[in-house]
Amino acid sequence: MFKLFSKDFWDVTARLILRNKIIILVAIIISTYLLSTQWDNMRFSNTEANLLPDDHFVNVIYKNFLDKFGEEGNLIVLGVKDSSLFTVDKLNAWNKLSDEFKNFDEVETVVSIKDLQKLVKDSKNEKFNLEPFIKDSITSVPQIEKLQEELFHKYPFYDNFLFNKETKTVRSALYLKKEIVNTPARKNFVLNILEKRVEEFERENNLEVRVSGMPYIRTLNSQVIINEINWFVIAALLVTSIIFFFFFRSFRATFISLVVVCIGVMWTLGIIGLFEYEITVLTALIPPLIIVIGIPNCIFLINKYQHEVKLHGNKVKSLQRVITKIGNATLMTNVTTASGFATFILTESTLLKEFGIVASLSILAIFILCLLIIPIIYTFLPHPKDRHLEHLNKRWIGGFVNWMEWMVKQRRIAIYATSVLLLTISFIGIYQIRISGSLIEDMPKEASFFKDIRFFEEEFNGIMPLEFMVDTKRKKGVMKLSTLKRMNELEELINETPELSKPISVVSLVKYSKQAYYNGNPKYYQLPTSQENSFILSYAKNSSSNVDLLNNFVDSTGQYARITTFMKDVGTDKMERIEENLQNKINKVFPKERYDVTMTGKALVFQKGTKYLVKNLAISLSLAIFLISLFMAYMFRSGRMIIVSLIPNLLPLLVTAGLMGYLGVPIKPSTILVFSIAFGISVDDTIHFLAKYRQELQANQWKIKVSVYGALRETGVSMFYTSIVLFFGFSVFTISSFGGTVALGALVSATLLFAMLSNLLLLPSLLLSLERSIANKEVLRKPAINIIPEEDEKEDDFKK
Numbered sequence: 001m002f003k004l005f006s007k008d009f010w011d012v013t014a015r016l017i018l019r020n021k022i023i024i025l026v027a028i029i030i031s032t033y034l035l036s037t038q039w040d041n042m043r044f045s046n047t048e049a050n051l052l053p054d055d056h057f058v059n060v061i062y063k064n065f066l067d068k069f070g071e072e073g074n075l076i077v078l079g080v081k082d083s084s085l086f087t088v089d090k091l092n093a094w095n096k097l098s099d100e101f102k103n104f105d106e107v108e109t110v111v112s113i114k115d116l117q118k119l120v121k122d123s124k125n126e127k128f129n130l131e132p133f134i135k136d137s138i139t140s141v142p143q144i145e146k147l148q149e150e151l152f153h154k155y156p157f158y159d160n161f162l163f164n165k166e167t168k169t170v171r172s173a174l175y176l177k178k179e180i181v182n183t184p185a186r187k188n189f190v191l192n193i194l195e196k197r198v199e200e201f202e203r204e205n206n207l208e209v210r211v212s213g214m215p216y217i218r219t220l221n222s223q224v225i226i227n228e229i230n231w232f233v234i235a236a237l238l239v240t241s242i243i244f245f246f247f248f249r250s251f252r253a254t255f256i257s258l259v260v261v262c263i264g265v266m267w268t269l270g271i272i273g274l275f276e277y278e279i280t281v282l283t284a285l286i287p288p289l290i291i292v293i294g295i296p297n298c299i300f301l302i303n304k305y306q307h308e309v310k311l312h313g314n315k316v317k318s319l320q321r322v323i324t325k326i327g328n329a330t331l332m333t334n335v336t337t338a339s340g341f342a343t344f345i346l347t348e349s350t351l352l353k354e355f356g357i358v359a360s361l362s363i364l365a366i367f368i369l370c371l372l373i374i375p376i377i378y379t380f381l382p383h384p385k386d387r388h389l390e391h392l393n394k395r396w397i398g399g400f401v402n403w404m405e406w407m408v409k410q411r412r413i414a415i416y417a418t419s420v421l422l423l424t425i426s427f428i429g430i431y432q433i434r435i436s437g438s439l440i441e442d443m444p445k446e447a448s449f450f451k452d453i454r455f456f457e458e459e460f461n462g463i464m465p466l467e468f469m470v471d472t473k474r475k476k477g478v479m480k481l482s483t484l485k486r487m488n489e490l491e492e493l494i495n496e497t498p499e500l501s502k503p504i505s506v507v508s509l510v511k512y513s514k515q516a517y518y519n520g521n522p523k524y525y526q527l528p529t530s531q532e533n534s535f536i537l538s539y540a541k542n543s544s545s546n547v548d549l550l551n552n553f554v555d556s557t558g559q560y561a562r563i564t565t566f567m568k569d570v571g572t573d574k575m576e577r578i579e580e581n582l583q584n585k586i587n588k589v590f591p592k593e594r595y596d597v598t599m600t601g602k603a604l605v606f607q608k609g610t611k612y613l614v615k616n617l618a619i620s621l622s623l624a625i626f627l628i629s630l631f632m633a634y635m636f637r638s639g640r641m642i643i644v645s646l647i648p649n650l651l652p653l654l655v656t657a658g659l660m661g662y663l664g665v666p667i668k669p670s671t672i673l674v675f676s677i678a679f680g681i682s683v684d685d686t687i688h689f690l691a692k693y694r695q696e697l698q699a700n701q702w703k704i705k706v707s708v709y710g711a712l713r714e715t716g717v718s719m720f721y722t723s724i725v726l727f728f729g730f731s732v733f734t735i736s737s738f739g740g741t742v743a744l745g746a747l748v749s750a751t752l753l754f755a756m757l758s759n760l761l762l763l764p765s766l767l768l769s770l771e772r773s774i775a776n777k778e779v780l781r782k783p784a785i786n787i788i789p790e791e792d793e794k795e796d797d798f799k800k
Helices: 007-019 021-036 057-069 088-103 141-154 184-205 214-248 251-274 283-312 315-346 350-380 395-410 412-430 448-460 481-496 506-517 530-541 544-550 572-589 602-636 639-663 669-699 704-735 739-769 777-781
Strands: 075-080 107-111 117-122 127-132 169-176 210-212 464-471 560-567 596-600
Touching: 007 021, 007 315, 007 350, 021 251, 021 350, 057 464, 057 560, 057 596, 057 602, 075 088, 075 184, 075 214, 075 448, 088 107, 088 141, 088 169, 088 184, 117 506, 127 530, 169 184, 169 448, 184 210, 184 214, 210 214, 210 448, 214 251, 214 283, 214 448, 214 704, 251 283, 251 350, 283 315, 283 350, 283 704, 315 350, 315 602, 315 669, 395 412, 395 704, 395 739, 412 639, 412 739, 464 481, 464 602, 481 506, 481 560, 481 572, 506 530, 572 596, 572 602, 596 602, 602 639, 602 669, 639 669, 639 739, 669 704, 669 739, 704 739
Parallel strands: none
Antiparallel strands: 075 169, 075 210, 107 169, 117 127, 464 560, 464 596
């Protein structure tokens, strides 16, 4: 029997791999094929990312709202801001465009200027009738002028709904069927019908049409994500392969590495399909991540193989030693990296949980593929030529290692002073970090749909719905005048809030009814008195058309009412102040014993989700530190070594957090990932360095200084290579059009660069300064896991 991860374990593993290479290759091919059959199960997300647990009270409130009134995000708006629209031909063409959309199965209702109707009093039959502003089509300019006069000045019910009377901006509203909003049918309608028809209209009428609304934004945003996956994978392959070739100067080694990581990407996509997860803005990052993380594994294995071949010339022994000597090191580094991602599994957010599961499994999969494929492929290839080994003697990299050694020897105080200075500056920056719960902040700023969002924010105060649900706790309680007055008070505050649009509710309809009762006089656009209310209600009850207008604002029992407003994209702090003001008003106006009023909507749910994730950030990062500390404790059996190893890896995280504060990069779902990912990867360098340090201690009779410098020279090159690959690999994400993805790539790259310097300068300096405290022979002599196995034979015997 052999102890797990002992030298015997890896000896047996090496024999199994090299003696069963055909069987293993066939197994990999079959596994890759089987996983590729799962690709059909992958689906792109048709809903917004829900960052909160399903049972969170905010989600419960939102679901309760949807149960009463159905999907709220089913509105698509088309807008035009052009004075030439108010001509006979163009206004008719605009109305015709809106009418065309009524013929599609995906569309529930279309409301354009042509669909607007006057509520007219019928005194003879004591009811209200609806009469269109435009009966058939526009025939003359005076007709247009009359229409403008009526809409802009006489009927405030429609103000800021389909037009902005100040800027003369006009829009049409398309309400999709609620049952298709979160299905692929929405994508088909938006991309293949809506966009094409709008482009035709723009071309025929020389007008620029703005399009927005949550279904439209979600569709185009998802399409950008889909397109970027391919670019990320191609860019990651290109960048890492160029850097790999620059280091090794071997097409063969570069091609082998690319084959391995491409299979790793195929396995990743297969894992996503196997679990039937959605492709989201986070899971879309995993395929290129696997390339970036997989290439350093290839560097370690191929570099070791070429080093062994150069040492003794025996190809078989070299491949065996690649597995036995690098197996533990690459296993431990991949496990710690996977642990950084796996901490997200323990969050209650489905989005992060899926990301953590796929990423951690994919990292372990790429480790297995590297360990199996690279040694096996090299058994079929001829002995490396001398030119393939030239990179092992590069003078410039030796100069870099010499500089590090000189810094640790001669400038240790400067290293500590710089570290303390960076730490101090970073803490100041950390206090400047803000939290962002914006639903659109990460969206591509140059995309036309993002510019359209800003257009509708400016013209109509936003397109992101904010909903209020009023539970009167009794049937038909909504139409009580006391309830309507309370709702009106809340709406007045909404109207006074610059970041919110004019609210839409049954209150506006009742005001419009009173105006109609007084023959359309706009000064009577207000809530009726108790006496007027009875007359107006009797007219309303006789008007069958009125029922249709009430459907979206009052439930069938008359117990629940809905107030809808739209909000601008505001920061979390401002949103919280608005929410607090509104809640104070609700508490004051609606007695809790008689009413239950809740505030919800997609924008609010997302903002609450961001706050929830920030709270989980500390838990996730603490868990990553704890797990990796356990690995360190198990490997080195030394509490002091754990502390020494954590300091160089925590410092870069603090520096990055400080940078975020100074640069104005907020904490949001995308940037929250930075810390756990970077910590899980950066600690790999620490493991390699400390493992080599322990080996050098044994070889040099526990002489601290000699061992530290020996470990620095030995591991400095590989740490530099892998850090450069990781730096440029993660930099690939900066080509994204999503602000959050760009920030993620830049911040992880910067953190890993700081981590490399910290591990090569600060870590050896700490070991030298604390040599008497941590150089415990009994602890370091027999670690639980022998990361770098002892030599079987003296390497000098193989040197010829």
